[in-house]
Amino acid sequence: MTKKTNRRILLAARPDGAPKDSDFKLEEVAVPTPGSGSVLLRTIYLSLDPYMRGRMNATKSYAASVEIGAVMTAGAVSHVVESKHPDFAVGDLVFGQQGWQDYALSDGKGLRKLDPAKAPISTALGILGMPGLTAYTGLRNIGQPKAGETLVVAAASGAVGSAVGQIGKIKGCRVVGVVGSPDKRDFVRDELGFDDCLIHRDADFAEKLAKACPKGVDVYWENVGGAVFEAVLPLFNPFARIPVCGLIAQYNATGLPAAPNKVPMLMRSVLTNRLRIQGFIVWDYAAQEPEFQDEMSAWIREGRVA
Amino acid sequence: MTKKTNRRILLAARPDGAPKDSDFKLEEVAVPTPGSGSVLLRTIYLSLDPYMRGRMNATKSYAASVEIGAVMTAGAVSHVVESKHPDFAVGDLVFGQQGWQDYALSDGKGLRKLDPAKAPISTALGILGMPGLTAYTGLRNIGQPKAGETLVVAAASGAVGSAVGQIGKIKGCRVVGVVGSPDKRDFVRDELGFDDCLIHRDADFAEKLAKACPKGVDVYWENVGGAVFEAVLPLFNPFARIPVCGLIAQYNATGLPAAPNKVPMLMRSVLTNRLRIQGFIVWDYAAQEPEFQDEMSAWIREGRVA
Numbered sequence: 001m002t003k004k005t006n007r008r009i010l011l012a013a014r015p016d017g018a019p020k021d022s023d024f025k026l027e028e029v030a031v032p033t034p035g036s037g038s039v040l041l042r043t044i045y046l047s048l049d050p051y052m053r054g055r056m057n058a059t060k061s062y063a064a065s066v067e068i069g070a071v072m073t074a075g076a077v078s079h080v081v082e083s084k085h086p087d088f089a090v091g092d093l094v095f096g097q098q099g100w101q102d103y104a105l106s107d108g109k110g111l112r113k114l115d116p117a118k119a120p121i122s123t124a125l126g127i128l129g130m131p132g133l134t135a136y137t138g139l140r141n142i143g144q145p146k147a148g149e150t151l152v153v154a155a156a157s158g159a160v161g162s163a164v165g166q167i168g169k170i171k172g173c174r175v176v177g178v179v180g181s182p183d184k185r186d187f188v189r190d191e192l193g194f195d196d197c198l199i200h201r202d203a204d205f206a207e208k209l210a211k212a213c214p215k216g217v218d219v220y221w222e223n224v225g226g227a228v229f230e231a232v233l234p235l236f237n238p239f240a241r242i243p244v245c246g247l248i249a250q251y252n253a254t255g256l257p258a259a260p261n262k263v264p265m266l267m268r269s270v271l272t273n274r275l276r277i278q279g280f281i282v283w284d285y286a287a288q289e290p291e292f293q294d295e296m297s298a299w300i301r302e303g304r305v306a
Numbered sequence: 307m308t309k310k311t312n313r314r315i316l317l318a319a320r321p322d323g324a325p326k327d328s329d330f331k332l333e334e335v336a337v338p339t340p341g342s343g344s345v346l347l348r349t350i351y352l353s354l355d356p357y358m359r360g361r362m363n364a365t366k367s368y369a370a371s372v373e374i375g376a377v378m379t380a381g382a383v384s385h386v387v388e389s390k391h392p393d394f395a396v397g398d399l400v401f402g403q404q405g406w407q408d409y410a411l412s413d414g415k416g417l418r419k420l421d422p423a424k425a426p427i428s429t430a431l432g433i434l435g436m437p438g439l440t441a442y443t444g445l446r447n448i449g450q451p452k453a454g455e456t457l458v459v460a461a462a463s464g465a466v467g468s469a470v471g472q473i474g475k476i477k478g479c480r481v482v483g484v485v486g487s488p489d490k491r492d493f494v495r496d497e498l499g500f501d502d503c504l505i506h507r508d509a510d511f512a513e514k515l516a517k518a519c520p521k522g523v524d525v526y527w528e529n530v531g532g533a534v535f536e537a538v539l540p541l542f543n544p545f546a547r548i549p550v551c552g553l554i555a556q557y558n559a560t561g562l563p564a565a566p567n568k569v570p571m572l573m574r575s576v577l578t579n580r581l582r583i584q585g586f587i588v589w590d591y592a593a594q595e596p597e598f599q600d601e602m603s604a605w606i607r608e609g610r611v612a
Contacts, residue, residue, distance in 0.1 A: 246577070256568060267535070270583060279580040
């Protein structure tokens with residue numbers, strides 16, 4: 001690999017609805033040179049996560065927007081190709097927020113060294129990274145799955161959903177995934193070991209979901225919003241918990257959906273079933289990262305999560 | 307008072323929408339005679355609570371429906387007028403579920419003796435009874451108000467809402483009530499000591515609410531549902547808590563309201579603000595009744611709640 005240009009993807013415009021190619025710009029610039037106290041990083045793995053859709057908007061959310069003309073933010077696994085920083089050597093493997101680009105400079109803040117002997121380095125963007133921590137802390141603090149309960153996981157083939165379901169199995173739950181296509185279903189059911197997995201695009205999805213949850217639903221992991229949530233709503237058992245982690249079905253919405261207004265139906269179920277619906281952001285539970293790393297690494301070594 | 311007839315109010319039909327007179331029947335029957343092990347009770351105070359609307363329906367809820375032709379259920383304060391029960395003497399004052407009638411028989415189960423020297427006996431239906439316990443446990447377990455936070459209370463002049471707001475003041479919150487009429491507002495603001503109180507029927511209610519909550523809303527006590535909830539929704543601070551105690555605005559509804567469907571807007575706020583919305587029924591926390599009686603009695607003696 002010759003160090004010639006740095007390809008980087010900038011946010012060119014704020015998407016209106018679903019992002020289009022023209023909302024981004026591929027730019028080729030010279031690879032930067034690290035000054036004293038910094039390192040030059042070459043990207044090996046980039047992450048592409050649902051939260052990024054929110055960062056493309058100017059609207060207030062839990063994190064700052066990406067500025068127009070700036071490199072899209074993203075976690076990345078990189079190796080150090082030049083170092084003028086005492087803590088990093090050429091060849092070190094690191095995780096950090098390098099963004100969507102081939103090369104990035106860093107002053108070392110927020111960089112975490114990775115040990116490839118411990119786990120594949122790509123897991124720093126998945127099961128041992130932010131998505132895994134999201135699954136672990138959302139279940140531990142809000143979902144609180146118990147043996148014998150039924151856990152339904154939206155977006156079950158994604159980085160977060162796949163971790164949620166696998167933790168649910170370890171906790172002794174019946175785990176039912178919901179995905180958008182047959183190949184994702186096969187992966188979730190056959191490779192991840194969920195008890196069942198359904199496709200939300202099926203015309204009879206709500207009926208299939210009810211059949212797949214004969215004892216009702218005790219924990220619903222909300223990643224999606226919209227129609228999937230509305231299909232789960234009639235199935236909740238008393239004292240069910242709903243960690244709200246994401247709403248990807250809504251992220252591209254430009255207005256509210258048509259009638260009727262189902263807030264009263266939702267609130268009635270909250271009241272009569274004593275539901276707990278609680279939103280969270282992974283960094284709310286940053287203090288639990290060490291326990292997460294220990295427990296999840298052990299589960300990986302034991303072959304209980306993939 | 308001559309013991310001649312027992313007037314009792316039966317549920318004659320299941321209301322469709324708002325209850326009508328014809329959904330009830332006033333019946334006069336002979337006053338019953340207690341057998342061995344039971345007492346005859348004469349009603350002094352009857353309660354009329356929002357939960358009763360749900361009991362008039364056949365639909366599944368957290369408590370059994372009242373059967374057609376049966377006496378409407380209600381808590382009541384009574385005195386013992388005849389006793390063939392070793393634990394109760396004529397003249398004893400008791401609280402129990404005597405229903406909407408002048409006289410009732412009881413085998414003593416669920417009867418609680420009242421001491422008029424401790425507190426006015428009517429408080430057994432209010433601040434020291436089920437409504438007070440509802441307020442106390444819902445705030446303690448879900449609302450968790452902290453000094454300096456803003457607490458908004460729907461149905462603020464009601465038995466539950468008035469207790470919620472007074473406890474909120476004790477905890478050091480700014481307390482804003484919401485009611486349906488000027489006389490209720492004056493009562494809540496001038497007699498109960500809430501910081502402010504608004505009338506949800508005002509055309510500019512949402513603007514007034516925003517002005518009354520300059521630091522946003524940290525706890526919203528949901529008793530009402532519908533338009534009040536939707537006016538509070540844009541004001542929530544991060545990590546706000548919403549104990550869902552009742553939805554009186556919906557109890558007479560026969561269908562879902564018109565467009566748009568605001569569930570996505572609600573869920574977006576749940577996610578970005580990490581809201582906790584949680585339904586509860588007072589009996590979920592029955593085990594906390596002794597602490598409630600101790601603490602609330604002390605507050606009454608100290609003149610901190612009325």
